[in-house]
Each structure stands twice: as C-alpha cells, then as structure tokens.
Amino acid sequence: MDASVADLLDLLEVRSQAEGVFVGAPANDPLPRVFGGQLLGQALAAAAFTVPQELNCHSLHAYFLRPGKPGRPIEYEVASMRDGQRFAARKVMAVQRDELVFELTASFEGDEPGPEHHEPLPNVPEPESFPPEEERIARVLAHLPPERQGYFKRPRPIEFIAVDHERFVRVPPTSAPIHSWMRVRDRLPDAPNLHRAALAYASDMGALEPALRAVGLSTLDEQLQIASLDHALWFHRPFRFDEWLLFSFSPVAVGAGRGLCRGVIHTRDGRHVASLTQEAMLRPRKPNAD
Numbered sequence: 001m002d003a004s005v006a007d008l009l010d011l012l013e014v015r016s017q018a019e020g021v022f023v024g025a026p027a028n029d030p031l032p033r034v035f036g037g038q039l040l041g042q043a044l045a046a047a048a049f050t051v052p053q054e055l056n057c058h059s060l061h062a063y064f065l066r067p068g069k070p071g072r073p074i075e076y077e078v079a080s081m082r083d084g085q086r087f088a089a090r091k092v093m094a095v096q097r098d099e100l101v102f103e104l105t106a107s108f109e110g111d112e113p114g115p116e117h118h119e120p121l122p123n124v125p126e127p128e129s130f131p132p133e134e135e136r137i138a139r140v141l142a143h144l145p146p147e148r149q150g151y152f153k154r155p156r157p158i159e160f161i162a163v164d165h166e167r168f169v170r171v172p173p174t175s176a177p178i179h180s181w182m183r184v185r186d187r188l189p190d191a192p193n194l195h196r197a198a199l200a201y202a203s204d205m206g207a208l209e210p211a212l213r214a215v216g217l218s219t220l221d222e223q224l225q226i227a228s229l230d231h232a233l234w235f236h237r238p239f240r241f242d243e244w245l246l247f248s249f250s251p252v253a254v255g256a257g258r259g260l261c262r263g264v265i266h267t268r269d270g271r272h273v274a275s276l277t278q279e280a281m282l283r284p285r286k287p288n289a290d
Contacts, residue, residue: 005186008157011038012045012197014076022046022076024094029154034068034101036228039094041201043104046076047090048193055088055108056192056238060200062104062231068096086110111238118236118272119264124163126268127181127244136161158202159185173216177250178209188242195241199274202241203233203263207249207278211259214251217282225285229258231278239273257283 007028014022024042029035044060068074074096081089087109094102130136140162163179182202188194208226212218219226239245245265252260259282265274 002157002186004155004157005184005188008184008198008201009188012041012194012201014042014046014049016049017075020050020078022049022078024074024076026071026073029070031070034070034074035204036064036231037201037204039064039068039074039102040104040204040231040233041197042074043076043092043094043102044106044193044200045197046078047092047104047106048108048197050078050080050090051088051108054110056111057106057196057235058109059234060104060106060232062102064102064228064230066099066101067227068094068101072096074101081105086112119266121246121266121268121270121272122177122179122248124179124246127161130161130181133159157184157186158205159183160205162206173214175210175214175251177248178206178213180206180247180249181244182247183244184242186242188240192238195239196235198241199235199239199245199265200233203247203265203274203276204228204231204278206247207231207261207263207276208259208280208282210249210251210261211254211280211282214254214259223285225281225283227281229279229281231276233274233276235274237271237273239267239271244268245273252277254282257281 010025011027014024017023027035027038040062044057048057074094077093077095079091081091087107089107092104093100161181184198188198209219217224245267247263247265249261249263252262258279260279263276264272266272
C-alpha cells in the first residue's frame with residue numbers, strides 16, 4: 001500500500017480510550033495548525049464506530065472553534081443523540097489538552113430506495129487527459145514562492161487534479177466554478193463509512209478557493225487571514241473514494257469578513273454522490289491576530 005494512504009488509514013483508525021471516547025493520532029503534516037479535513041475525518045470515524053455497521057452517514061455539520069495544535073493527539077468524545085429503528089445521530093466534541101477545538105453532529109441511516117434526481121455532471125476533461133502527476137505538481141510550483149512549495153511537494157494520500165490550474169495565481173474576479181478530480185491513491189477497504197470519512201478529509205481541500213477568486217484574491221495572499229468556520233456535508237448515494245470523483249466548488253456569498261462556498265461531488269459516470277457547504281473567515285491580517 002502507498003505509504004501516504006497507510007498514514008491516512010492510521011489517521012482515520014481512531015482508538016477507543018474509554019466508553020464514547022476515542023483518540024486520533026496526530027498527522028505528519030508540517031502545518032501551523034491541524035488541517036480541518038483531519039478533524040472532519042477523525043470525528044466522523046469516531047461517530048461511525050458507535051453505530052451499527054449497516055448504518056451509513058448521510059449528513060454531518062461541524063464548527064471549527066479553535067485552531068488545533070499539530071503533533072498532539074486529539075480526543076473525540078461521542079455522545080448519542082438518537083438511536084432509532086432507521087436513524088442514529090451522534091454529537092462529537094474534539095478536545096485537545098482540555099480545550100474544545102471542534103464540534104460535529106452526524107446522522108446515520110440504512111440505505112433505502114426512493115425517487116431519484118441529481119445535478120448533471122459538469123463538462124470537464126477526463127482525468128486521463130491530464131499530464132502525469134509530477135508534471136502537474138511542477139506546474140503549480142512554478143507559481144509558488146519557495147516557502148510555500150513544501151506543502152505541495154510532500155507525499156499526500158489524495159491524488160489531486162486541478163482542472164483549472166490557473167486558480168493558484170491572482171486572477172480578475174470571477175464566480176466561475178472550480179473543478180478538481182480527486183481520489184485516494186490506493187485501494188481502500190470495503191467499508192462505506194471509511195470512504196465517507198476519507199471524503200470528509202478531502203472535502204476541506206480547495207473548498208474556499210471560489211470565494212477568494214470571486215473577489216480577485218488567491219490563497220497566496222499573505223495579507224489575508226483565512227480560517228474555516230463551519231462545514232456541512234451530505235452523502236446522497238454510495239461511492240468509492242479510491243475511484244475518481246469530480247469536486248465542483250462555487251462561491252455563494254462573500255461579505256462581512258466571511259466567504260461561503262458550495263460544492264457538488266460526482267462520480268465520473270455522472271452520479272451526484274455528495275454535496276457540501278463551507279464558510280470561512282476572510283479578513284485582512286492583523287498583528288498577533290487569533
């Protein structure tokens with residue numbers, strides 16, 4: 001197995017410490033704060049461990065309350081909100097050194113048949129039409145200062161194809177959607193909630209870029225203070241995240257120092273399998289800002 005995928009599986013394999021309490025291993029990422037996707041994935045994995053195996057997550061709603069400290073384990077305290085015949089709901093509080101850093105609620109349901117409707121697959125090039133990964137990464141690095149290149153050079157469990165590669169530079173304001181192909185770069189076990197936790201991990205990758213582009217900014221703008229505030233994710237249909245999924249992100253609103261974006265996720269054969277929204281703080285950076 002690819003080493004970065006093995007690290008992802010270890011990250012999502014939260015360990016039971018006591019009844020309703022799980023510990024998530026720290027990531028090896030050289031980041032100044034815990035990656036939001038890690039909190040989403042680990043919290044969902046902890047919640048899934050407390051429900052019957054036949055129930056799969058169909059939605060989650062989360063708040064990022066404090067920046068997590070890298071290199072430190074995180075405790076996930078899971079409380080049962082409901083255990084019904086068809087539904088189960090869990091509340092998860094992520095605590096690091098007695099501080100609440102993140103909170104998530106998740107609802108689980110057994111798969112049921114019903115009426116069908118979904119958004120159509122956007123017309124974008126297939127994953128195989130893009131250059132090899134090394135060439136794609138080199139194209140991105142050409143736009144980045146040396147101090148920002150380490151993030152893109154390190155091995156990552158999610159293979160990522162930026163359909164709109166110019167998104168990494170400052171562009172005129174545009175509300176056009178941003179498209180990315182993503183998949184876990186090695187085979188995952190046949191566990192639906194594991195694939196959902198892995199997708200939750202990846203759903204924090206690029207979700208806020210459309211809000212920045214809508215006002216002519218990019219993630220490279222050092223004068224901006226950017227921090228995720230809340231995140232919601234809905235799962236509509238079964239999928240495998242070790243196969244290519246198309247993530248399409250669009251801006252909804254930017255104002256009052258915040259930006260809201262919406263995402264739609266499709267399989268390559270056109271099935272709309274998930275949707276998400278994410279809001280973030282987008283403010284001019286202040287000295288010693290929290």
